[in-house]
Each structure stands twice: as C-alpha cells, then as structure tokens.
Amino acid sequence: MNPRMSSVLGRHPAAMASSEAREQLAACIDSCLVCAQICKTCADACLGEDGVKGLVGCVRLDLDCAEACYATASVLSRASGGLDRVTRDLLRVCSDVCAACADMCAGHAEEYAHCLVCAEACRDCQHACKDLLEVLP
C-alpha cells in the first residue's frame, strides 16, 4: 500500500484518533482501488482471449465489480469522521460483488491466469470491506 494513503488520512482535520483505525481505512481504500483496476484489466484480458464468447459473464461481472469498488473508495475518501449508514451499506454491496466476482474468476483460474490474479484481488477486497465494517463504529 502506498504510504501516502494513510499519511493523508492522518493529516485530515477530522482524522480518527486511533492510528490503527486510520490504517484499516487506508487498507480498505487501497484494496478497493486495486480490485477495481485488476477487474478492469481482467475484463480487457478476457476480451483478448480466443474463448471470449465463454467469458462474457466474467467481463460483465468484472466491470460491475470495478464500479462498486471505485464508488466505495471514493465515498471512503470522505469517511474520516466515521462510517455513516450509506457508507456501511455500500461497503456491504461492495463486499458482496467482490465475493461473486472472486467466485466466478476462480472458476476460470486454471485456464486463465489473469482470472486467478483477479480472484485473489476480489477476495482481498471482500475481506477488507467486511473488516472495516467490524472495526469502525
């Protein structure tokens, strides 16, 4: 994770007192951004495969997952004061779509190595969102 992510959160005028909470927030944001980007690249890699016709569902879910992850990261950039209800609901949706995308990509992981990387990034993000929901009040 880029050290600037938690650094900027620590310099926010409403910064969380606990550096552990800030690190958790930064980690979740980082997981969302990485997952969004890996999903987009996995979608593009699927498009380049000979077997693209069998990967259409994967491309679509990759793109949906990327949207949810990016929206979540954006909303979390304004979460220094804590998680409000909408942010919590969005984290749950994000965790769910990451779980679904991880499952789908894992199903192609033996044949397509980019799907293996994507499944791992989605699983990470699924857990990072759940963890943040438990840690932050």
Add this chain to the structure above:
Amino acid sequence: MNPRMSSVLGRHPAAMASSEAREQLAACIDSCLVCAQICKTCADACLGEDGVKGLVGCVRLDLDCAEACYATASVLSRASGGLDRVTRDLLRVCSDVCAACADMCAGHAEEYAHCLVCAEACRDCQHACKDLLEVLP
C-alpha cells in the same frame, strides 16, 4: 429523457420483451445520470457561496450521492437481462443516499435555489430506483 437511451436498450440482443420494462429501465438510468450531475453542480455551487462553511455537509453528501448514482447507472447499462442481487442492493443504496441528499438539500432550499433543484433531482432518483425494484423481477 433522451430517446436514444431506450432505443439502445431495445436493440440489445437480450432486450427485455416488454417495452414498458425497457422504458422503466431507461427512466431509472436517466434519473441516476441527471441526479449525479446535478449533485456535482450543486456541490460546486455550494463551494461558491459566501456561506460555504455552513454547507460543507451538503457538499460531501452531494459528492457521495453522485458516486452512488453514477455507479448505479453504469451497472444498469448491463441489466438488460434483469436485475441480479448486487444490482438490486445497489439500487437500494442509491435510493437511500438520494433520500438523504434530498432531505439535506431541501433544508437549504429557501436560501439556495441550486439546493432546491438538487433536492428535486434526488427525490426523483430515489423514486425511480424504488420503482425499478418493484417493476423488474
């Protein structure tokens, strides 16, 4: 609403058979895009007001609402086959954040006319998301 929105949905290979359902989908997408954009412009208008210090919560909620609306519109562009679970959950989150943003902006509507326009766009989008959840299986 731009007629091309429902036109392109009607030319999708998995287009919904019912033109009414397609119109409802197009209407919800349109409401999300309009709301996202109005929220961003309302945020910028708030930033330009002398009383910006009292409008900071409005700017933040406007930006959150815009993110949720835009992600929802994007995911709905892939919903010709129907609403899966994640799309339904995202529609609920979007409806909720629109309701919250409508309430906040309505509270400033007498003083700031851009907040009045924004409250109306948010209320529309709140209902369009709810309606789509009820109409589409």
Add this chain to the structure above:
Amino acid sequence: MNPRMSSVLGRHPAAMASSEAREQLAACIDSCLVCAQICKTCADACLGEDGVKGLVGCVRLDLDCAEACYATASVLSRASGGLDRVTRDLLRVCSDVCAACADMCAGHAEEYAHCLVCAEACRDCQHACKDLLEVLP
C-alpha cells in the same frame, strides 16, 4: 435534455451572465452523459452478440469513450466560471475519442442497430464538445 441541468447552472453563484452560454454548457454536459451511457450499453450489447469476437475492438473503444465522456461531464460541472486550460484540453480529447468511436460504430451499424444508435450519440457529443470550445472563451 432534462431542464434541471440548465436550471442548476443558472442558480450557481458564479453563473454565466449569458443564458445562451449556460444552455450550451448544459447541452454539452447532457451530450457527454448520454454518450457515456449509450457507449456502456452498446459495449454490453456487443458482448451479447454471437459475433462478439469481431466486436472486441468496439467494446474497448466504447469503454474508453465512456470514461472520457464521463470525466468531461464531471469537470464541466465545475466550469461555471469558464473553461480553464485543462477543461479545454479534456474537451478536445473527448471530441476526438467520440469521433473515433462514432467511426467504428458506424462501420457496424448495418449489422448491429445498437452500434447505429451509439454512432449517433458519439457524433452528437463530438460536435457538442467542439461547439462549447468555440462558444466559451
């Protein structure tokens, strides 16, 4: 075009004095949003076609065009004070990618009716961006 788009621009504290200029700004924003959304739906429709393998380039360009259009609309939501250099450069890039996407989709328009709708939306947006560059100082 949704009337709220120009309405909110007219209620911005730094609103352009000329209602014609505001209408032009609103029209360009609207064209960008419509084009972004039509491109995403066209990409999804291409994914659903039997001949998806021959449409991969179209899916990719659709997605690129959608990103440029959406970023441009977002930046234009903060352009009530006029177009700064970055906004002007972004409008040029947006106009260019719309022209490229219009050309590509027009090439498939006889076979795929969604590409015809997309080509028209891209052409509109190409011109709306160019027009705004000429009208606004």
Add this chain to the structure above:
Amino acid sequence: MNPRMSSVLGRHPAAMASSEAREQLAACIDSCLVCAQICKTCADACLGEDGVKGLVGCVRLDLDCAEACYATASVLSRASGGLDRVTRDLLRVCSDVCAACADMCAGHAEEYAHCLVCAEACRDCQHACKDLLEVLP
C-alpha cells in the same frame, strides 16, 4: 505498488513482451490511482478546515485532477496493446492537471499538511504520465 497490478498485465493475452514496459505501465496506473484518491481525500480535508473559504479553488482542482487520473487509469487498463492516440492525449491532459494541482497544493503545504502529501502525489503522477509517453511507442 501492489504486485498484482503488474502481475495481471503480464497475464494479458496481448501482454507487452518487455517486462520493463509492463512495469512502467503498471507504475503509471498505480500513480494515477493513488493521485486520484489522495486528491479526493485532500479535497475532503480542505472542506474540514476552518479556512475552507480560502481553499475552494484547491477543492475544485483536487476534484478535477481526481477525475482525470481515474479516467486515465481506466483507459490504461486497456493499453496492453500499446498507447493509441487518444490514450496519449489523455496522458498529456492528466500530466498537465497533475502539474497544476501540485502547484496549487504546494502553495498551501506549509499551512496544511494534507496539501503537502497531495502535492507530492500529483508531482509523482505528472512524471509517471510523462515517462510512460516517452517509454511506450
């Protein structure tokens, strides 16, 4: 940088032969994502400052910079085949807006530590975009 970013690029069916080129692409994508997110957080931090009225220009430029960076990262997720003209133009716009945002934030860096972090992230991204333009054909 998250190692999965270059890993997924290396598993793309059209992956660049040179691992150095792939690393450079991954590094630029990473810089764009970090810059987008830091800019959004810096904007939110500015909103929380007592002196927000003097920081409005910074909030706006932060938000514009975030949009350009994110669009660039997205388009670069489809750049495994190389940089086409639109991608190159977008990289130039992104580099320019990062330079402008770095300059503005650097002007507040003594007073606001989040602006210092943001200025650094913007400067990094400015150079990463320029570097990619020079390295990739």
